[in-house]
Amino acid sequence: MAEDIRHDWTRAEIRALFQLPFGELIFRAQSLHRRYFDAREVQISTLLSIKTGGCPEDCAYCPQSARYDTGVRAERLMPLNAVLDEARAAKEAGASRFCMGAAWREPKDRDLDSVCAMVEEVKALGLETCATLGMLTQNQAQRLKRAGLDFYNHNLDTSPEFYGEIISTRSYQERLDTLGHVRAAGIAVCCGGIVGMGEAEEDRAGLIATLATLDPHPESVPINALVRVAGTPLGEVAAIDPLDFVRTIAVARIAMPRSVVRLSAGREEMSDEAQALCFLAGANSIFYGPKLLTTPNPEAEHDRALMTRLGLRPMAV
Numbered sequence: 001m002a003e004d005i006r007h008d009w010t011r012a013e014i015r016a017l018f019q020l021p022f023g024e025l026i027f028r029a030q031s032l033h034r035r036y037f038d039a040r041e042v043q044i045s046t047l048l049s050i051k052t053g054g055c056p057e058d059c060a061y062c063p064q065s066a067r068y069d070t071g072v073r074a075e076r077l078m079p080l081n082a083v084l085d086e087a088r089a090a091k092e093a094g095a096s097r098f099c100m101g102a103a104w105r106e107p108k109d110r111d112l113d114s115v116c117a118m119v120e121e122v123k124a125l126g127l128e129t130c131a132t133l134g135m136l137t138q139n140q141a142q143r144l145k146r147a148g149l150d151f152y153n154h155n156l157d158t159s160p161e162f163y164g165e166i167i168s169t170r171s172y173q174e175r176l177d178t179l180g181h182v183r184a185a186g187i188a189v190c191c192g193g194i195v196g197m198g199e200a201e202e203d204r205a206g207l208i209a210t211l212a213t214l215d216p217h218p219e220s221v222p223i224n225a226l227v228r229v230a231g232t233p234l235g236e237v238a239a240i241d242p243l244d245f246v247r248t249i250a251v252a253r254i255a256m257p258r259s260v261v262r263l264s265a266g267r268e269e270m271s272d273e274a275q276a277l278c279f280l281a282g283a284n285s286i287f288y289g290p291k292l293l294t295t296p297n298p299e300a301e302h303d304r305a306l307m308t309r310l311g312l313r314p315m316a317v
């Protein structure tokens, strides 16, 4: 089994996986999935936007950037009690992990005081904690670790070459540096990307190759399908072929067999059948709840029904 876990993947090897016949690709992904996970279990996370909008960054897909007119209003950081109410509701709905997202370039130290308090209290409810707050210094990562943070999400978004088409206000290297700080602090890494932004298959291969050569691999790998929001530069981009999305999930599963691969944003526009193929390709985590930050997410009710139809059950913490 040790040979399944590799950190020396080349771009050519990842590209070759993308080019496998679909059935062969899914078979390989499914075989590895079963070797490392119970294929009937899906980890459920809930994501709450604790500080919405007004972000100074220019991520071309993001309705929360202050640079784009998307109708998202800039709000202040939510108070602790309101966050705890949402965390309790998430737990009752079956979530095992509660992710808190803030639209910042990076947190100011006083904001971090508030987030650390949230992490402590959410953890005390018996939930795993995750945060996504932008770039972190080493010191900030250590503070979050001391507060009890289990996971930190910071995505690479796409390949190093395509990245400049999507974001100009922070570099790929800065993202890798934050991931290094999170890892060094002993927090589990949640890191993935977005497909359907007009990138080529080569860029999807570049994203997976970068993730799969991190050592260790991110514990959690969210693969998002772009949610096209009017007013953002990517609002009109052509939708990705669902089978290409499934391929990306399968390649991520093969390249990082022990990581939890999360079917993230974009499920609202995906058919139940496409989602079923994603689970077959090795996705084993979803976000639950009516909203993913500011974009719609399938109602928890519909998700529960789909999981029942597929014979899937929530993964225990």
Ligand code: SF4
Residues within 6 Å of the ligand: 055, 056, 057, 058, 059, 062, 063, 064, 065, 102, 103, 104, 105, 134
């Ligand atoms: S993705 Fe994050 S950093 Fe980029 S604009 Fe949106 S909130 Fe800001």
